[in-house]
Amino acid sequence: MRTISYEIDPGGDLELVLKEPNTLDVIPVVLPLDDDDATSSDIIFDNSSLSGRYSIFDKFDSQRDTEDPKRFVDGCPDEVRIKVSSRHLILASPVFRKMLEGPWSENASSSPPSEARQIFTTGWDAKALAIVLDVIHSRCQEVPKEINVPLLTRIATIVDYYQCHESLQFVSDVWLNLPDSVVRDPEPNWVDDLMILYSGWVFCHEGISSNKMKVVLRHSPGRSQFDLKDLPLAGLLGRLNNPRQEFVGRVLEGLHVLRKTLFVENGCPEKRLAACSSLTLGVLMRALHQMKRLDPPVTAPFDKYSVTAIFKLIDRFPKHKPSNYRKNYGVCSCDVYKRMQPVIYGIEDEIDNFKATNIQGWGEAQRSI
Structure with a gap:
């Protein structure tokens, strides 16, 4: 098994093991309105290429199978082991708190006292998870101030799942300082628009969320046009579909x-x-x-x-x-x-x-x- 080790807290009492990294697909597919011509996009939406401590995760973006972009070529790591502090996770996330303090210590292994305890998670983007955990541990010196929309979306899915919005709020305000040409474009660029809408919703950015909701209200022909893959946006699009139907x-x-x-x-x-x-x-x-x-x-x-x-x-x-x-x-x-x-x-x-x-x-x- 090929493994990457990433250390956030050298004295940490917990090892978070990411299995099957980068297998969640949060890039939506826009389906043509004519079902006979429906195709899936084969464009790869790689993360921002980052320097320093995060460059170790770039191999996940560069070593994809050219015939099947969802699979990785031989030699790409099977898991990522991240050394962290359980106390930081408990304070930042009610989900981690339940896993680590609950009556059953959900998803945690019983390790010998001399070894760090382990908890397991699956599928997340490795670079996005490392950034989230660095911010939770206040290791922000190398956290990027600018990231692209795909990486922002992958970070947002982790923040949304683990409910650690408060810890990421200050840095998300920096990431969401997007150009006006992106935020206020009245014409739909659906893949980016849906990812930006989701990120704005997760981080409670009213300006960005409102602008992208207006695009959906004007131009969306209904939820059947979008294959959201693993992007958890169906509930919000459903709520926006109600006023669309009312307007029509x-x-x-x-x-x-x-x-x-x-x-x-x-x-x-x-x-x-x-x-x-x-x-x-x-x-x-x-x-x-x-x-x-x-x-x-x-x-x-x-x-x-x-x-x-x-x-x-x-x-x-x-x-x-x-x-x-x-x-x-x-x-x-x-x-x-x-x-x-x-x-x-x-x-x-x-x-x-x-x-x-x-x-x-x-x-x-x-x-x-």
Whole structure:
């Protein structure tokens, strides 16, 4: 068995043994909306390459099997043994406290008094785990001030699992000082966006979390587009899916309200043209019929339809003009999209003002410490 030894506390009374390192896959896969073209990304999202004491873990990033990126080539370590202080872990993490002080001393081996006690864990990214444990032990001199999004996400999964948010809060504020171009980009870059959203949620960074939630609310067509792998984000995406469904449903309801209005109004609001109302009604009736025949149909729970996609669909409804409108009435710009603008702008305004604190569970992990 190939082993790496990493010493955090030379006088530590505990050895944390990481089995099967780097086997958890927290990089989500974005599935095309057309199932026939669904593919998995083979891009490898390596961690930041770090110098000093962390360079020993770079081999996990560099020695992947080129034919199967999830597997490591021969010679890569099978386990990592980390010398730590049980007292530091107990103070930092209720999960470690339960393992080390609970009635059954969960997952801990009974070692001879002359040897350090052992506890075991599995699958974590070795570099991320070493950084987390260094911070818990206040060995921060070589902790990097800048890390890439994949490493940040792998650290966040460990912090989330062991509930050691408080110990990592100060350094996470530094890591999450991301460029505005990354935080505020309104267009989806889904793999990075989902990882940043998760990290912002774990570390309770309201600005980053709110911005990425807005991207999800506008552009996500539902949870079926994402294969999250081992990234524990399903619960949060489920909570964001509820307002997405509500927004799309509100648009559909607005179309039906408009249909009823067009049936009874004497003319369009702009020029009072009866012909304009009749033409708009015809376009809308045909469009509503076609929307039911789309694959999938635009019906609740509106899977595969984002809020932005619904807005664009309405904007593509045919534009109409009464044949004699210029001669008798001047320009009239009425169409379905314009008549729906109060509903559309209302939804856009709600998304613009959406905050992470609106979501149930915000900050619960931090408050439970």
